[in-house]
Amino acid sequence: MHNKRSIMYKLIYSIFLVATVSGFSQPRLPENYFWQKLDNGLEVVVIENNKVPLATIEIAVKNGAYTEGPEYSGLSHLFEHMFFKANNDYPDQEKFIRRTEELGMIWNGTTGEERVNYYFTFNNDSLEAGLKFMNAAMRFPIYRKEDMEKENPVVDGEFQRAESNPQFLLYFDVQKKTWGDLFTRKNPIGDHDIINTATPEKMMIIKDKYYYPNNSILVICGDVKHEAAFQLANKIFGSWKHSGFDPHQKYPIPEFKPLTKSDYFVKVSSIAATPYMMYQWEGPDYRNDSASTIAADVFSTLVGLNSSKWQQALIDKGLATYAIFQYQTLKYVGPVYAFIAPNPDKIKECHEEILKQVAEFSQPGYFTPQQIDDAKGILLRNQIRNTEKPSTLPMQMTYHWASTSLNYFTDLTKNYQNVTEADIRRYIDKYLNNKPFVAGIIINEEMNKKYNPEAYFKQK
């Protein structure tokens, strides 16, 4: 029979004791991760992983919803789409796509609150060709009015697909109420009118503000050698011009205002075949309270344990089919949220139980030292799972490059192991206990009449 402590020790040993630091200004990175900063400010990380003979390359940019005022809402996302459309080397999307086919490439991009990323996976012998392809799309895009007239409805169509899902409708309204005047800074999908009227000039404005090497990171991952990969990166991206300014100093992100009171709403929608409830608080962020961002993850993991009071009260007792409790790490105010699929016959009991649970978070005995240990054990093993798929390693790292730091990313699993009960209590007291929140429920007409949530889904 295994001794748990010895297993944990082995896991920690295998993950951390081999981390490398190879220079004075080098960030801390996991084993087989190599970092350089080119003269133009472009950070390059090479991840050597020869599990399969593929290479994945990714460029991430510190851009996204957080850079968008109302007049640009959704345009970081549209910009991301236009990346795959046309450039000097591949002047229309047919030629662009044909090149991806020639390289046997799997490709995509995403736009979030604080990062836009573009990634390609292909056979490792096409690394130079893949980097040149990425370079052309990143540095020499072509924005034509006629291309945008075709792409605007595509991006709006992505929005409409989301709006056809009741979970998104609820999420969207909760975000509006949580972030108020600065909602667009948390809404990557954007605004219909802004998307549909976007112009090439607006694309160039985004490019000229944010698309610089000193606001980007290039990651080369897979069955590659770091020396050769750095040489290629320098050869191909070395001539990319530094902006001469820090985009985030020049175009600062406004501070999100704290919620001043709790806000409830009931949304009636015919497409909600079953009801959903969401509760959201303003949580910690990396800039102001990085310790609490780590405690928040441990607490969320703890709440997800079958043995937790939360799961026992809501799932074991049949009040809900699922009851997710999560924190999202961000540089600018990360949300803490609960997303619940209540048993329709027990909406009222479920809602009351959620409020009761939240009120008890800070009570002694709400969680045990053993549960903290179990949560840490899960987070330790998550690290092993997270590193299983080589093509996902760049995006995991670049998320943190944009929203925290490479050191934070590298130390995260180790730091989870250092979280104490006091750290978790401090996080709960500062962000959840008696703090205002936004709560919403989406429900169809028939269930709304039957269960009348307006009567109890409100501030008492």
Next chain:
Amino acid sequence: MTVEGVKVIVHPAHNQLISVVTVIKGGVQNYPAEKQGIEALAIRALTECGTVNDDKNSFKDKLDKVSGQVYGTSSMDFATFRLNCVLTDFDIVWPLYSDALTSPKFDEKEFLRIRQDAVNMIRDTESDPQNAIDKYAKKVAFRGKNYAKDPDGTEAIVSKLTVAETKNYYKSVLNKGKLLIVVVGDIDRNLLQENIAAMLKKIPAGPAFKNKKEAYAPAKASFSSTKKDLATNYIQGITGAPLPGSADYNAYQLAMSIFSNKHFLEVRSKNGLSYAPGAWFSGGSTSTTNVIVSTTDPDKYKKVLDTLVTKLKKDGFTAEEVKNEKAGYDTSVFYRQETNDAQANSLVSNEVQFGNWKRSITIKDEINKVTLDQVNAVFKKYMGNITWVYMGNPAKVNPALYAPTAKPLPKSTVTPAKKN
């Protein structure tokens, strides 16, 4: 290897994780339409309703301590029961897995809880239009056939399933004749064999499962619709495709991969009609060709699709497109090998559908042998009459474009959907 009469496929992982998949063959062939959903509920009960050694909470708490994942799925052609854990935790997770598979308790109180959860999840799926239209398409296309059954079941059926009949159903399908086990992980072979043998000793023998393949070839195009107040409209088309083992199979895989790219280019890039136009070949006991879009202009989409298909049937694909697609296929094969679960899934589907798990490894060579003529011939052969289903605003669609014999939708009942 064969253990206690059951085929066990073991594949190395070169990482710290292990995946085990026990397959119960048959899927929708194992139950009648009036009991659809029973297999999914039974599989869910294995981990949610206690075992001979643990009640539900004890079972789940033990798994939590090592972040062990034990869960099952029920699909059209087979059910799976899965284990995924860190290799060093295997001796903690395996007994829980083995108990759940061989000695589930089906505690009635827990069963009633998960039955309600299953009903809620059926509604949850219905709320997602992408899932909802896929289920709708299968129901319409395969009416009266095995593939019309939904493994998740319907609210009306699942809400009435009893613990006794669900338990009896599980007992009826848990026999060695229906089983296959796939392991991806760097585990000591003798230790694995001992554990599997001990588990299989608790499972009765049974006749070898004989898969019933049913080709789908609609005699004419058809159109069905359902009104939904969505922000956009969804349209899906289904037609036939080669069955596993058919000489056309590999060529059609390539043909549909190329077609998928062209469909994307025409529908999204050139005409801005849809964010996520999909086209794919689904191989199984009933194989299908599928196209799907969400769009505010479904009729224009249909015209674009018709033009594309007609051109391809007339002019064919090019040698360069076939060459490039083979390169893309190589990438996708390696991509699949990145995780244990994906490798296990590939071994399972090749063994169940083709009786040849090695195809998971040799597929790249087989695809490379396919010729341009074969790709063009199979595309013409299978891209035929399409069964269309539509979900959204009826005012936006002209059924006659999809099926010449379809009747116009009654405009008097139409309520314009928002934002179309």
